[in-house]
Amino acid sequence: METTVTKEMMAAIALKVVQRLCALQLLEIPIGVSNRHIHLSREDVDALFGKGYQLTPVKMLKQPGQYACAETLTVKGPKGSLNKVRILGPERKKTQLEVSVTDSYQLGFRPPVRMSGDLEGSVAFDLVGPEGSVHEDEGAIVALRHIHMTPQIAQRYGYADGQRVDVEAGNDQRRVVFRNVPIRVTETSALEMHLDTDEANAAGAVNDATARIIEPGE
Numbered sequence: 001m002e003t004t005v006t007k008e009m010m011a012a013i014a015l016k017v018v019q020r021l022c023a024l025q026l027l028e029i030p031i032g033v034s035n036r037h038i039h040l041s042r043e044d045v046d047a048l049f050g051k052g053y054q055l056t057p058v059k060m061l062k063q064p065g066q067y068a069c070a071e072t073l074t075v076k077g078p079k080g081s082l083n084k085v086r087i088l089g090p091e092r093k094k095t096q097l098e099v100s101v102t103d104s105y106q107l108g109f110r111p112p113v114r115m116s117g118d119l120e121g122s123v124a125f126d127l128v129g130p131e132g133s134v135h136e137d138e139g140a141i142v143a144l145r146h147i148h149m150t151p152q153i154a155q156r157y158g159y160a161d162g163q164r165v166d167v168e169a170g171n172d173q174r175r176v177v178f179r180n181v182p183i184r185v186t187e188t189s190a191l192e193m194h195l196d197t198d199e200a201n202a203a204g205a206v207n208d209a210t211a212r213i214i215e216p217g218e
């Protein structure tokens with residue numbers, strides 16, 4: 001079957017492409033650099049700080065409802081430890097430790113690169129607090145980089161939850177393209193790309209610098 005492509009059809013397609021490119025140019029995604037941190041279950045707050053202890057929020061994070069706490073803990077791995085690792089609130093169902101690959105050398109283990117919350121088969125570690133210690137059979141991960149987006153922004157720019165994209169970020173000297181970055185679309189989010197300290201340092205990227213989606217990932 002023969003299809004006739006008219007001038008009008010070509011013009012309409014060209015317009016769509018230009019509109020899409022313009023939209024991509026406009027979407028500046030602030031970068032949030034995640035240092036090593038801990039999310040705690042209620043049970044572990046009790047064990048580490050004493051029964052009924054309430055964590056102290058000191059700084060609200062860009063993601064709504066998330067905050068840094070005044071409290072820190074010592075993290076122990078098979079070969080070493082890290083002091084003063086920040087706790088992020090609110091409490092979660094399961095305790096989770098997020099470290100960079102550089103941190104993992106210090107601790108002496110090799111956690112898998114995972115999306116936050118995907119802890120099955122992740123790595124064991126110990127936490128030491130002022131009132132006690134806990135051993136976790138799993139829960140240590142290297143966080144998988146990702147972009148947070150509201151449904152409104154996703155719809156406007158044509159993205160879907162779970163979609164992977166390529167993102168350009170960083171300063172002029174170390175500018176890199178992060179490939180296959182998953183997008184997380186949730187109502188309670190702010191537009192932000194989360195990188196860990198290794199990734200941010202490799203790109204010369206700092207907090208609130210902007211990243212840009214350059215093309216679809218695989």
Ligand SMILES: [Zn+2]
Pocket residue numbers: 146148194
């Ligand atoms: Zn995040």
